[in-house]
Amino acid sequence: QIPLRWFALELALEKQAASVSRKVLTYEECLKVAAVLHFEVRELHVALSYLHGFSLLLFFPALELVFTDPQALLNVFSSILVNFYHEEVSGSKAEMDNYRKAILSSHALKELLKDCPEFGAVLTCEELIQIFQSLLIAAKVEEDKYFIPALLPSLDNDDTQGKALSVESPTVPLVFLFSDKCTPCGLFCAVVVKLLSGNWEIDMKADTYSNAVTLLHKKYKPKLAITFIDSFKHFEFRCSNEDMLPEIRKEMEEVVRTVIDCRKYCCKAPQIAFYCSCSKCKFASIVETGDICCDCVTYSLEDTKRERKWMDYRGGRGATVSVSVKSPSHNTATVSTHLDESDRDQLVRKTEKAAPKWKEIGRALGFRACELDCIPYRTTSHASPHMDYYSELLSQWLDWAPPEPHYFPT
Numbered sequence: 001q002i003p004l005r006w007f008a009l010e011l012a013l014e015k016q017a018a019s020v021s022r023k024v025l026t027y028e029e030c031l032k033v034a035a036v037l038h039f040e041v042r043e044l045h046v047a048l049s050y051l052h053g054f055s056l057l058l059f060f061p062a063l064e065l066v067f068t069d070p071q072a073l074l075n076v077f078s079s080i081l082v083n084f085y086h087e088e089v090s091g092s093k094a095e096m097d098n099y100r101k102a103i104l105s106s107h108a109l110k111e112l113l114k115d116c117p118e119f120g121a122v123l124t125c126e127e128l129i130q131i132f133q134s135l136l137i138a139a140k141v142e143e144d145k146y147f148i149p150a151l152l153p154s155l156d157n158d159d160t161q162g163k164a165l166s167v168e169s170p171t172v173p174l175v176f177l178f179s180d181k182c183t184p185c186g187l188f189c190a191v192v193v194k195l196l197s198g199n200w201e202i203d204m205k206a207d208t209y210s211n212a213v214t215l216l217h218k219k220y221k222p223k224l225a226i227t228f229i230d231s232f233k234h235f236e237f238r239c240s241n242e243d244m245l246p247e248i249r250k251e252m253e254e255v256v257r258t259v260i261d262c263r264k265y266c267c268k269a270p271q272i273a274f275y276c277s278c279s280k281c282k283f284a285s286i287v288e289t290g291d292i293c294c295d296c297v298t299y300s301l302e303d304t305k306r307e308r309k310w311m312d313y314r315g316g317r318g319a320t321v322s323v324s325v326k327s328p329s330h331n332t333a334t335v336s337t338h339l340d341e342s343d344r345d346q347l348v349r350k351t352e353k354a355a356p357k358w359k360e361i362g363r364a365l366g367f368r369a370c371e372l373d374c375i376p377y378r379t380t381s382h383a384s385p386h387m388d389y390y391s392e393l394l395s396q397w398l399d400w401a402p403p404e405p406h407y408f409p410t
Helices: 004-021 027-036 041-053 071-086 091-099 104-112 125-132 159-160 187-198 242-262 301-308 340-349 353-364 369-378 385-400
Strands: 024-026 059-060 065-067 139-142 146-147 173-179 199-202 212-217 225-230 234-239 272-276 285-288 320-324 332-338 407-409
Touching: 004 024, 004 027, 004 041, 024 027, 027 041, 027 065, 059 125, 071 104, 104 125, 125 146, 139 187, 159 242, 173 242, 187 199, 187 212, 187 225, 187 242, 234 242, 340 353, 340 385, 353 369, 353 385, 369 385
Parallel strands: none
Antiparallel strands: 024 065, 059 065, 139 146, 173 234, 173 272, 199 212, 212 225, 225 234, 272 285, 320 332
16 A cells, blocks of 8 residues: 555665765755655655655654654664763863763763764754753753763663662652563653653762662652662652652653653553562552452561552541432431541441451452452451451541542442
8 A cells, every 4th residue: 555656765765875885864855855756745745755654764854854763863873872981081070970970961961972974964962962852862851961871881680779779768669560571662751851841850969870770850849859770670660759640650650651652662552560578579569450469478468558559648647538328118218427446336336237257348349359358467456357357447548538429338
């Protein structure tokens, strides 16, 4: 279904690039080549976009530039990478600190590219920066300062748990687990760039690596910080603010999915997992249907309570619950009541007939199966087990009840 002359256009553009001894053409040069093949302007744009989609060439409409060989752009970045570690640079202490953190000015980039044959003839430094930004290679952090995380050294997997990471998470880290059991190459740096293009900025006081970085929220700093780690097997997020965990999880999931789509990775979106507290298992389990399950015998309710903070629940005492009461006509009336710990015993007494159905009530209130299974082991009295389980259930629910009303039968 694809016109044969579109592929003829690719060959003609490569021939034109060879004739001028460079692998990047201006859009005006492409128009002249296309005119020979009787292309209209609109068809040329569509054809270039199609070839770009298959990485047969790189087309940047906003800059009116076409790379006939994507390897040319890799050569440009390779020149930056090599010179970044071998060139001697001078400047103020602040400039040197920025340079060590791979925060470069346009002048520094020009110096790193002075020996690159693809740079200068057609491609300017400003255009290169825009290309790097569109490909999620660089993020603008200040005026004329750009962060390129791929230039930084990486930490060994064992070192990612060390002192270089400044954020102490009040709960267990959130893990993004990929189906291939390894993180896609380049995804971490692209996600960091995407985050820096939005609500986040680099924590200049923390150590920064190409696989471990600490970011501050622009609006809520310094109270809200995250450490983002690539262990090469999975991504790990640590967050400093317990109240913001669900929002952070949702934002990280969305950003990772967006970058995967933008970069056209073949991998699926990662699944959420958590570490097991026994330090023997790799993970507690993958979260799929709302349950966090672990085969480890040491895995406890305390683990799931910490993990739950990352999900759609909020911490805090007290909650508003809607109690559904069935009348003889089987119509349902709803009463909203604000609960705290002092109301627990009274609530248990008023709804004691519901105690035998404590598991059904627990599921309706958002408890996971593994949490419900742990409740009998947290009660000491066995004179009236259903009432004890029911009372323990309500006590735990008051500790982390969600803001949205939930319904349970009485």
